[in-house]
Amino acid sequence: MTRIAESTVRRLSHYYRVLEEVEAEGGRLISSHRLAQREGITSAQVRKDLSYFGSFGRRGLGYNVVHLRHEIRWILGLDRRWRVALVGAGNIGTALLSYRGFAQQGFEVTAVFDRDPSRVGQRVGDLVVQDVSRLAAVAAEQAFDMGVIATTLASAQQVADALVAAGVRGILNFAPRKLFVPAHVALRTVDMAVELESLSFALSQARGPRRRVPGRGGSGGGR
Amino acid sequence: MTRIAESTVRRLSHYYRVLEEVEAEGGRLISSHRLAQREGITSAQVRKDLSYFGSFGRRGLGYNVVHLRHEIRWILGLDRRWRVALVGAGNIGTALLSYRGFAQQGFEVTAVFDRDPSRVGQRVGDLVVQDVSRLAAVAAEQAFDMGVIATTLASAQQVADALVAAGVRGILNFAPRKLFVPAHVALRTVDMAVELESLSFALSQARGPRRRVPGRGGSGGGR
DNA sequence: AGTACCGTGTGAACCTTTTCACAAGCGACC
DNA sequence: GGTCGCTTGTGAAAAGGTTCACACGGTACT
Numbered sequence: 001m002t003r004i005a006e007s008t009v010r011r012l013s014h015y016y017r018v019l020e021e022v023e024a025e026g027g028r029l030i031s032s033h034r035l036a037q038r039e040g041i042t043s044a045q046v047r048k049d050l051s052y053f054g055s056f057g058r059r060g061l062g063y064n065v066v067h068l069r070h071e072i073r074w075i076l077g078l079d080r081r082w083r084v085a086l087v088g089a090g091n092i093g094t095a096l097l098s099y100r101g102f103a104q105q106g107f108e109v110t111a112v113f114d115r116d117p118s119r120v121g122q123r124v125g126d127l128v129v130q131d132v133s134r135l136a137a138v139a140a141e142q143a144f145d146m147g148v149i150a151t152t153l154a155s156a157q158q159v160a161d162a163l164v165a166a167g168v169r170g171i172l173n174f175a176p177r178k179l180f181v182p183a184h185v186a187l188r189t190v191d192m193a194v195e196l197e198s199l200s201f202a203l204s205q206a207r208g209p210r211r212r213v214p215g216r217g218g219s220g221g222g223r
Numbered sequence: 224m225t226r227i228a229e230s231t232v233r234r235l236s237h238y239y240r241v242l243e244e245v246e247a248e249g250g251r252l253i254s255s256h257r258l259a260q261r262e263g264i265t266s267a268q269v270r271k272d273l274s275y276f277g278s279f280g281r282r283g284l285g286y287n288v289v290h291l292r293h294e295i296r297w298i299l300g301l302d303r304r305w306r307v308a309l310v311g312a313g314n315i316g317t318a319l320l321s322y323r324g325f326a327q328q329g330f331e332v333t334a335v336f337d338r339d340p341s342r343v344g345q346r347v348g349d350l351v352v353q354d355v356s357r358l359a360a361v362a363a364e365q366a367f368d369m370g371v372i373a374t375t376l377a378s379a380q381q382v383a384d385a386l387v388a389a390g391v392r393g394i395l396n397f398a399p400r401k402l403f404v405p406a407h408v409a410l411r412t413v414d415m416a417v418e419l420e421s422l423s424f425a426l427s428q429a430r431g432p433r434r435r436v437p438g439r440g441g442s443g444g445g446r
Numbered sequence: 447a448g449t450a451c452c453g454t455g456t457g458a459a460c461c462t463t464t465t466c467a468c469a470a471g472c473g474a475c476c
Numbered sequence: 477g478g479t480c481g482c483t484t485g486t487g488a489a490a491a492g493g494t495t496c497a498c499a500c501g502g503t504a505c506t
Contacts, residue, residue: 005493009424013417014401031453039401043453044495051455059454060502076420077427091321095314099415107419146422170422172415178237178262186425188418192322192395194236195411196330197299199369199393201232202409204300228463254483266483267465274485282484283472 008049012072014039015046019069031062081106083142085168087159088150089114089122089129092174096148097125107146111138115155132159139166146170153177231272235295237262238269242292254285304329306365308391310382311373312337312345312352315397319371320348330369334361338378355382362389369393376400 018038022030032043032050039046050056050063056071057063073079086093086109096102097109112124113132120131130138147163149156149171156175163171170186173179176193241261245253255266255273262269273279273286279294280286296302309316309332319325320332335347336355343354353361370386372379372394379398386394393409396402399416 004424006421007493009421010417012424013414013420016420017399017416033453040403042495044456044497045493047453047455048494055455057454058502059500060452060504062453075424075427077423078420082423082426091314091318095318096415098314102416102419105416105420107423145426146419170426172418172422176240180263186422188422190413190415190418191236192319192413193240193325193328194233195395195413196325196369197236197239197301197328198229198232199395199409199411200300200305200330201227201235201298203305203368203393204298230463256483265465267467268463270483270485271464278485280484281472282470283474283482285483 002052004052008052009076011039011041011045011049012076015049016069016072016076016078019065019072023065023069027065029062030065030068032057035063078105081108082145084109085111085113085135085139085142085144085147085163085166086150087113087132087135087147087163088152088174089116089119089124090150093148093150094124096150097127109148110142110144113138115151132162135162135166139168144168146172149173149175149179151175225275227275231275232299234262234264234268234272235299238272239292239295239299239301242288242295246288246292250288252285253288253291255280258286301328304331305368307332308334308336308358308362308365308367308370308386308389309373310336310355310358310370310386311375311397312339312342312347313373316371316373317347319373320350332371333365333367336361338374355385358385358389362391367391369395372396372398372402374398 015035018035019030032046036043036046047057050068053075054071056068084107086096089112093112093114097112102109109125109127112127112129113135114120114129115132117131119129122129144163144166145168147159147166147168147170149159149163151159153175156173156177157179160171160173160179160181164181164185168185171179171181171188173187173189174191175189176191179187179189181187238258241258242253255269259266259269270280273291276298277294279291307330309319312335316335316337320335325332332348332350335350335352336358337343337352338355340354342352345352367386367389368391370382370389370391370393372382372386374382376398379396379400380402383394383396383402383404387404387408391408394402394404394411396410396412397414398412399414402410402412404410
């Protein structure tokens with residue numbers, strides 16, 4: 001079996017979301033075409049994505065909504081609970097805790113850490129913020145599967161190292177920096193600055209491509 | 224000139240970040256190789272990315288840090304101010320307001336809206352939260368360039384429509400849903416649920432690929 | 447049971463992005 | 477001023493992802 005493309009996995013998440021909605025609306029069957037429409041992509045893409053994992057549809061009919069949702073649930077590993085350690089109890093951390101689909105899809109934040117003494121001891125949701133120095137000790141008890149880094153830029157790599165040492169196999173990083181982790185640890189980074197800058201680039205395209213200075217390349221000094 | 228790949232633009236953001244750091248450290252020149260190392264990619268990628276926009280380096284020497292940073296700054300459109308409307312003053316919205324690099328890179332949030340009456344009138348940062356119904360009126364005065372959607376799932380599309388009507392050319396969406404906007408409006412979506420599910424998938428791969436049921440394809444009823 | 451219609455699953459074609467590999471430019475040193 | 481070592485910029489090759497297009501399987505209706 002070929003390695004599954006990251007883009008395929010992300011679309012699977014979207015299909016899952018659509019299927020939840022369709023199921024709530026009472027739909028029993030859905031065609032790749034309708035599924036695609038709701039995501040703004042092509043039906044061939046949907047069928048190809050699903051085909052990497054099996055044959056879930058019926059020709060001439062489409063996909064059974066409940067069945068397909070369960071299959072994707074299994075594929076994405078949402079049929080189990082993941083113990084998540086959250087590091088950083090600021091706005092982003094708090095946002096995540098109250099995020100729909102977070103607890104709901106099996107991501108269970110079982111501990112929250114922060115470095116700031118003014119935050120340690122505070123309640124967020126059902127949890128009490130602990131000092132980040134306790135990470136290793138708590139991990140020994142709770143065996144976290146994943147860690148979320150919602151700290152400042154400065155401590156991000158350090159926290160990542162601590163999480164890896166604590167045995168997590170996946171990290172979701174909100175700090176705007178490239179983190180280095182061992183190959184056996186999965187890393188996803190959400191960088192709002194990059195997203196904004198990508199928008200900024202798109203909006204700037206209106207003024208036309210970079211005018212190339214006629215003469216020699218660039219640089220200009222550096223002495 | 225070929226269309227620039229989204230992935231190239233995102234890497235440009237990262238290069239920019241590295242260059243800021245290197246400049247702060249006092250480095251004057253940097254080779255594509257060193258730049259690549261700090262991002263965990265190959266030097267050919269760096270050179271190719273930059274080559275889409277011009278020739279900024281000097282053979283045998285590398286890139287002038289200050290110069291290259293300025294070029295990328297220009298390319299990404301960070302040399303100007305963008306007026307941003309923030310809709311949704313919850314955790315994510317607030318997080319964005321206090322985000323480093325947000326105001327710093329020229330993204331100026333000039334108004335904050337929310338639907339919740341308990342939030343309207345409150346201060347966040349330097350701004351007072353206004354009712355979302357005032358969006359059109361405020362937009363007429365302030366001419367927003369971009370909008371950020373940090374609302375609940377339910378109102379996201381509605382807010383997107385309102386932002387488009389208000390004349391924004393770019394939208395950053397944090398709601399976990401596919402939004403539909405006209406082609407002339409750039410859209411970027413940050414979906415934390417997708418990121419988590421992608422991690423979940425990666426961690427689940429350990430248990431091996433989906434065991435295919437020997438018999439017929441799937442479905443199982445649907446009557 | 448035959449015909450008409452529909453929609454999946456998938457090899458092949460196509461397109462995009464990344465990586466390779468090397469000619470050519472540049473500074474340093476003799 | 478010639479040689480050496482280093483690094484860019486870029487065509488060409490490779491890899492990766494998406495779209496096409498159609499054979500095949502299935503339902504519905506007569």
